[in-house]
Amino acid sequence: MRSGGRRSRGRRREIQKILEDLSKFGRGAGGGGGCRFFTILTIFCALIQPTFGLTCLTCMYTSSTTQLDNFRVSTRLSRPQCSMEPIKCDRDQDVCVTITMHVGGGDYWMGAGCDRRVNFQHMSCQNVRTMSRNVQLGYVQERRAMQRVCVCARDLCNNESNSFHFPMVLIFLLFFLLLS
Incomplete structure (x- = not known):
């Protein structure tokens, strides 16, 4: 983009072409493409990340919990798990993290x-x-x-038991609707 917030002429043409193609696709042969256009629009909206800020999961507060900038550390746990609750991230916090470590004994x-x-050097779970x-x-x-360090960048993604995420299921189902 050039100064003043204006789009270059080539970029404007590219956007117009995409919009024209979408409107042709939406009309389709025989007028039955409205459902397809709606499906594509829904998939597009599901793929766009909201700009309101990330929401992650954090350990619920207990007597053995310390909080540092929307990140809570729980100690003296008998298992590498804690009861979790959602927490709203600050604007500069762009990932959700879960770190577990065996500290000796049974703790x-x-x-x-x-x-x-x-x-972080990775976007996944690593030892x-x-x-x-x-x-x-x-x-x-x-x-x-x-330490087991898990890093991800979607809302509520740092729940290790949540391995099959709903948005991916939604996109998969909408894709089959589009093909039929």
Whole structure:
């Protein structure tokens, strides 16, 4: 785009061509293309991310929970899970994250919530080696640990049990409607 918010002539023609093609497709032969046009429009709307900000899942607050910028860390967990609730991310937070780690004995540590994409090298779940430091009663214990770090960028996507996401099912079904 040039200064002043004006589109270049080539870009304007490209947009006009797309709109013309869509209107021809919508009319179709015999007038039955209205359903197809509606289906394409629905798929298009499902693919567009809203600009209202991301919503992630975070551990519910307990006595062993600490919150840092829409990211809560729960300690002394007997399993690498916590009860979760939605949390609204700030504008600069563009990913949802869940991090779990076994801290020794039968205890786990889990953090979940909003973060920034630039803080991570991947967009998936990966095992990451790290150093764990435990400070208690005047002595420091350090050891190598493995963290499970999951990073994603869709609303409420950081629930590990939610492996088959509804929007993908919707798009799949609409695609078959379009073909029929």
